[in-house]
Amino acid sequence: MKLTNALALAAFFAGATAAHAMAPIVVTNTQDSGAGSLRAALAEASEHEAPVQVIIAADGDVVIEDSLVYSGEAALEIIGNGQRIRTHENVDILVSENGGNLRVSDLAFEGPGQFSILNRGDQNGEVAGKGIFIDVRDNQTGIVELDLENVSVKGVANHGIHVSDCDLADDCGAGAGGGGEGSRASISVRLNNVLVDGVGNGKFDADGLRVDERGPGDIHLRTFASEFARVGADGLELDEGQDGSIHSTIVETAFVDNGAYCDPAMLEAFMPAVPEAEFDDGDRQPSEIPQAVSGSPDDGCFEYNVDTYDSGAVEEYEIAIDVDDGIDFDEADDGDLNLTMINSLISGNYDEGVDMDEAGAGGGNLHYINTVAYGNADDGYKMSEEDGGDVVGMMVGAISRDNGGKGAVFEEENGGDVRVQVVDTHTVNNDDSDQTGLELVQEDRGEGSLTVSDSQIIDGIKAEGVVVNP
């Protein structure tokens, strides 16, 4: 893999040099189509086999009726000057349909807005539109790159930004438990001063930024000075299935009020009187418990789980409304989950603030440095690891308060250790002050240690299989 990536990188930089030799394509008007339009520039760029720049020299909004599509495989850079690209139609706004790298600066992308579970974008034959979408080729190799600087994405029904290396398109699901196959390529996403606001409200499971990575290859993410707010599903979701890891660094980025598409206040009326129950063997048959919810504004919002005994009788069932997180990573199969957050805010999200799940070989490495999680409906920060691999965590100058779940959770199953250091950190009033500022769990083989210094864990520590060094 290393050699393959190095060769691909060399090829990319050789290509980048060629780009400077070729004159940029200049957009001279704000028309939807025709000579001098952005659409015409993308069509011309698609003909080139070398990387190409498109410069939007015209002032004013570009209002489009249909998606802007780049079909080249080479890198494309679109340079704006603060223009808005708007549409009243429920369509993808900008698409790189053959996996070409995309770099965009100084542009705003605005969908129709006004979407909600009562005004969906995925009904009556419509396909919910995305803001910026790269579709990776099945045979792609190297690193697929998306770079956005001074960009905003608002008002689309589906994902605000989506990079898909998964052949099931929008049906890939999460990393663990998800499906689909992918290319050998890795994915790199860099965001600098990017705002993703009010997207993903027209469809179930539509995120602010979504990366689906399958087959070999990693996800590399860097965000700086960015914000994900009022997204219908997760502010940021990375799904890394099969071989490969997640490497992420999130700096000065905010995740605020995400995850409310499946609005609990509205959907509560469709819930059964008893949403969960356990039974002795033989007490209840599957026909005698509440059935899956139907007839609601979006039945996909209800998670329905039934476990049965060998006899066929019901052991337990649970029905829950599927709200979403500020940040949600799923890393499955071989590879690690690496997250470093610095000077960042996670607040008011409808499920967890930070929800990390790692399965298969490989561990979780978490650094929360000067981060604040408050007012999230479930845990402030959660890391769950299973199968082989360790959980290594560090909180420095972190705050977790007033969350509906626990302040911070580090839990590990099967082989592997838990090692967490907490320094200069403050937790208070999480889960109604039920002694759950910090929860550490080390199960099965392995050891656990927690070191806490210069910290105020007002709502207490729960440790299972973990030695606490005050």
Ligand SMILES: [Ca+2]
């Ligand atoms: Ca891949």
Ligand SMILES: [Ca+2]
């Ligand atoms: Ca993996």
Ligand SMILES: [Ca+2]
């Ligand atoms: Ca693991």
Ligand SMILES: [Ca+2]
């Ligand atoms: Ca263990």
